[in-house]
Amino acid sequence: MSLTGWLVFNGSLSSEKFMEQIEWLHREGLQMGMDFTKIPNHELIPAIEDGRAVIKGGYEGILPDFVFFWDKDIRLAYHLEKMGMKLFNSARSIEVCDDKSLTFQELADHGIKMPKTILAPKVFKGLKISGWESYHQIGRELGYPLIIKEVYGSFGAQVYLIENEDQLRSKVTELEDTPYIFQEYIASSFGRDVRLNVVGREVVAAMYRKSETDFRANVTAGGKMYPFTPTKEQKELAVRSAELAGTDFAGVDLLFGEEDEPILCEVNSNAHFKNIYDCTGVDVANKMLEYIANYLKGRMS
Template sequence: MLTGWIVYNGHLPGDKFLDYAKWIRDAASRKEMEMDVYPNHHLLSLLGTGKSDIVEKDILPDFVVFGDKDILLARQFEQMGVPVFNSSFAIEACDHKGLMYQLLAQHSIPIPKTILGPKIFPGTKEIDAESFQNVCEQIGFPLIIKEAYGSFGEQVYLINSQEEMFDKLKEIQGKPFLFQEFISSSYGRDVRLNVVGNQVVTSMLRYADDDFRANVSAGGHMKPYEPSKQEKDLAIKASQAIGADFAGVDLLFGPNDEPIVCEINGNAHIRNIYNCTGVNVADDMINYIIEWFARKEDK
């Protein structure tokens, strides 16, 4: 019988991250699999010359479902030969939006026009305004500024003028960021598709009454959505581009309703989409892991 661990971040406020872990554990128990839930700070990485261990854990699981962004811990498991779903590479690619868009562009995935912000160290007294004229010329206003690290629609800003742009850059100074084309045809609405392996298992339309963001956690609404073949294929291709086993792919509606990838979430929470569609993505995730090990044994 396969055994697994589920890792979540124990220092984040609220219980949604622990809730995610428990949903995975419950899905595993329905398959008579034993899974233990751990906050990441209970799994400390121990390093020595030619040595990688987890402190006070002599017996390791067959696999780890990683519901966190503690990339070094995920990599520690991989170095010890434990398969991690999603891999440390996929976690990192989703965690830093700049890296994510670089990978999507490399794989010819349609994305909004994006300019990666230069690194500005904290404490810089003056931002070179001239260097950002190209942003205005290439993208125009309104535009989006995104901090490279952010979740649930937070750290995403709609900017309407050059003055607003410089005010926001001063406010987020020292944080990695990027500029992005604002897809006005998708104002306040997007589609979340949950991808497991090479299949879209469920999807929902998210929409907001008075916000350019459609995130449910930011006050948006949701309803079941039947994606087109084009939308499904794009979501799967985007997920594969960043090497994810499981992903929540958010698509925008382009000017002619053509799908455009907004973001990929490597740790997409699954309670909301269950409440919306009745599909428990955790069951599909566990089935995928079981099939992954079966394929490995057949080789």
């Protein structure tokens, strides 16, 4: 008996780059013999009816063996779990990874080496910032340059290198009510990092990214990618970070300390896998679906 699964993705994202991944995942699932259905999130209508969590619309009353949740619609994810569906990744892990402030809070107090991080105060939209001394204190605490990173962002976007107090005031004023964090700048990792794809508790692929012109190493920011053999310390840090974030699979980005020791940059629950395939030849989509199949067959046996 084949596994039945839903591949849930965001229906508002229709770029070729995004849809290529959806088709890739769908194809891999079908080739593995799964009864695998692509579903844009807007076709699943979460409702509370007679005090119960249900789905309305074309998928009402259907309970798949699993949901491959390739989206960040957290409310929908929690709703499907409330109905008893098994999600990969879980709603909580996607929420933790999607919000970078939650990522660092979740991983704190577990011995994870990470940049010194300060959560920005909440500011309501349209209201002016008061109490600038707190921001000045943050600048003194982290030193300049420092990083301001919006908590929601991908591909290295929404990350800013702040050189002095004037730039800090300007960027904070510009961001207004946008949630963000302040971080220590890791100068030893200028323009370079590594991406490790973790599936289960194993690093299945890794690549080194380097930019000659930008403090960010992301390929979309001009970085180049190279196959990479991670050290034991890098693998251990990536696997432990993915585990603490609650993910079944993740793309973990690591920085280089002054002695090239690994430092956590971020954990991505919905890590794009085309670049790492182009770089290493490792099909992470296949690895993720194999993991799901083995996990579920182990539970059913």
